[in-house]
Ligand code: FES
């Protein structure tokens with residue numbers, strides 16, 4: 139049994155909102171009610187005059203400095219999205235702090251908001267210092283002159299989607315005796331520490347970040363947000379602890395959503411079903427401000443556009459563009475689902491156009507030998523994997539129903555590597571990982587690795603929450619990376635510990651548990667084709683109550699390398715599949731004509747409830763081990779990569795109408 | 809306003825504003841942090857408690873409305889430090905990931921075991937329709953509750 143879950147049932151979890159400190163102040167943010175406006179006057183509250191700071195790019199989004207507009211902590215002069223922080227208020231009483239929000243008066247002069255990729259390309263720049271709304275332009279692959287028999291064209295779009303973890307974002311900051319202590323719900327205490335110290339101009343040695351239990355993230359808890367800086371600033375000023383907990387309404391307007399990607403593509407091939415090339419444009423709506431991850435997102439999508447296939451010719455132009463919407467962030471998959479949706483939907487259309495079975499066509503285009511795509515992506519041959527998968531899901535029978543099938547790859551974000559620390563403390567083996575996200579899966583694989591190497595019983599192992607005072611260096615949990623990177627670091631830290639024990643003539647588990655040995659390990663890693671998993675997903679659609687398309691059943695035949703714990707992998711796969719299916723049917727962040735988010739509640743964002751869950755058929759496979767000591771591959775984002783194209787195809791068959799835009803357009807049902 | 813509430817068999821009394829939500833009373837006055845806030849608008853069920861035996865979303869009620877009633881929170885299900893049948897099953901089957909939804913599903917699951925005649929997969933699935941889990945895809949949770957009900961019947 140897992141102590142981690144047990145404590146949640148006992149009410150002994152320690153989520154950030156559970157933290158109560160004496161003299162704590164409650165912080166509330168006053169947000170813009172306009173998507174695009176000049177600020178004429180702000181009366182009351184803390185504003186940009188008090189905190190004239192700007193965010194820096196951190197966390198998953200941190201790569202290198204680029205020329206883009208970074209979000210200020212508070213809007214300066216202009217507001218550029220609905221929900222942007224304009225001022226802040228606080229009180230020692232939570233209810234009173236909320237009342238104070240109303241006391242701040244903001245006078246606006248409204249401007250016309252830019253709300254779509256098309257509008258962004260044709261409107262004057264929302265940032266006056268720029269010449270247009272283009273954040274960055276990319277060229278992926280090489281120009282080619284198509285001479286193919288068949289040309290398939292389409293325009294595809296994936297709407298914005300909110301991460302919507304069940305626990306919203308939140309922080310407690312306490313500046314005390316020269317140290318800034320931060321408790322936070324996060325995927326990486328390191329990106330928070332680095333970001334806060336950079337933005338606030340503090341010596342990193344003065345900043346301690348502790349991870350509270352984290353109630354889901356899906357990308358939304360990796361970077362530094364304005365509210366975190368405000369909370370820290372306020373605590374430094376008042377010397378009192380400050381708590382800020384995001385409301386769901388704020389999550390909808392101001393937490394960074396993902397997707398918002400459009401493609402105009404041409405696929406070339408011959409009548410026998412050979413794909414000869416793909417070209418076109420990919421646009422990503424990054425919202426009002428950019429960071430490294432969002433600005434480069436079109437190139438990341440383009441890089442993996444060839445999926446598991448052998449496609450000799452690729453030329454993609456990528457554009458990231460500004461709009462008057464909340465800044466874009468990573469959402470489960472971050473670019474991988476976009477690439478899969480784009481290529482897979484084009485392949486289905488190609489199959490229809492030449493009258494070939496889409497699965498047969500896919501199998502035909504898999505490489506026989508390791509293949510390097512013109513985009514630089516290297517993939518291993520996967521034909522036998524997909525052939526077996528097709529048999530395993532019994533495709534020849536499924537074909538008779540409204541079925542969609544997708545082939546996919548999952549690229550883990552191993553870049554940066556990871557760290558791990560093991561410390562034996564009073565008979566307990568404590569573990570810290572650089573990537574913090576406390577899914578059960580982490581706990582299970584930690585126990586499993588330590589059992590394998592150190593032979594310590596599982597109940598003696600405790601996975602600790604992220605803590606920058608215990609483990610100084612680390613990266614974070616995102617991009618299906620933990621099993622590979624943190625698993626690798628822990629494996630090697632355990633080997634170091636074992637060596638130390640041997641040197642000290644410790645030769646029983648009992649002696650080991652009585653020692654006070656510790657070991658720490660960090661290693662950078664590079665993406666290697668053996669780390670890429672292959673995903674076969676199928677979905678069947680049916681009509682419910684004669685009017686509503688639903689996905690009845692989903693099949694996932696997924697390569698996860700050497701699985702560290704099958705049970706935990708299973709739940710991650712079903713969780714991802716449901717999100718992927720729902721993204722096709724209803725889940726989206728849609729805005730009204732003035733740029734205000736349409737959904738006002740969590741339910742209205744179209745998330746899945748139990749009644750929306752399809753029947754799952756999950757097969758966990760090992761198609762080769764990765765080049766790491768424990769052989770694991772990624773899995774966290776598998777379902778959100780595989781499900782959307784499969785579900786979209788299933789619905790397309792059901793309605794007999796092309797599905798090229800997510801979520802489903804109600805017009806299609808007319 | 810003086811409010812006295814009976815939570816998990818114990819009385820908690822405090823001076824609070826009349827607008828105090830039941831969930832805030834449970835968390836901040838009684839200090840029972842197992843009941844969570846996920847949305848405050850009735851969308852998610854993270855705040856689910858039993859009120860005179862019926863599952864309710866405690867973010868949709870004022871504390872004052874719960875006076876004179878018996879409130880059971882997630883902490884009240886695991887008496888003497890022992891998990892109840894539903895919690896044990898959810899835990900053993902590793903049905904949860906982040907755990908933020910633990911209160912909602914243990915409260916609903918417990919209600920199902922106590923009140924539903926029929927506890928097959930489809931029944932449990934539709935009974936859980938008001939509680940959100942963003943991590944699991946629901947199936948592991950439904951299975952764990954169905955299994956707990958089966959074992960209960962056997963005993
Ligand atoms: S917090 Fe009560 S339903 Fe979400």
Ligand code: FES
Nearest residue numbers: 905906941942943
């Ligand atoms: S386990 Fe995360 S919301 Fe259910």
